[in-house]
């Protein structure tokens with residue numbers, strides 16, 4: 001089975017992926033795979049632009065957990081979306097030293113459920129689990145992911161509403 005762990009940058013994906021690897025899962029990081037597919041550097045957004053179609057085609061369907069903020073576009077059997085309350089996300093992104101515009105863009109994406117909307121456009125609802133990590137430890141998040149991947153927890157999404165935080169972006 002191929003499972004994607006996605007979410008806005010800063011929500012905790014790579015922390016969770018480290019724990020999954022320690023628990024025996026085969027983990028592939030998006031950032032270790034995209035280099036050959038970088039088309040250009042978007043200096044304004046401080047981000048690489050990749051040829052997503054080619055990346056998707058050549059990625060295939062490994063039996064692994066794939067971690068990264070674009071992994072929901074891959075042909076995964078399960079998609080786990082990590083969510084985080086925008087005020088906490090803001091602090092995490094600031095402490096990473098992201099430029100203000102990049103912080104704003106990521107907070108807007110989190111407030112507007114961008115990753116969930118993109119995921120619903122591609123994948124069946126039954127394959128999607130959204131987790132609000134705001135009050136969870138990384139280990140608790142991983143426990144939930146393991147239950148979902150083992151079929152012991154049903155699909156679930158749409159339970160977060162960060163729309164109140166949109167005003168804080170202006």
Ligand SMILES: Nc1ncnc2c1ncn2[C@@H]1O[C@H](COP(=O)(O)OP(=O)(O)O)[C@@H](O)[C@H]1O
Nearest residue numbers: 008009010011012013014015016092136137138
């Ligand atoms: N559940 C959590 N509680 C507190 N801090 C966390 C949690 N998950 C991640 N962090 C911290 O938040 C920061 C961003 O996490 P990271 O896993 O790098 O996010 P992502 O891979 O989604 O960009 C890191 O400093 C990490 O230690």
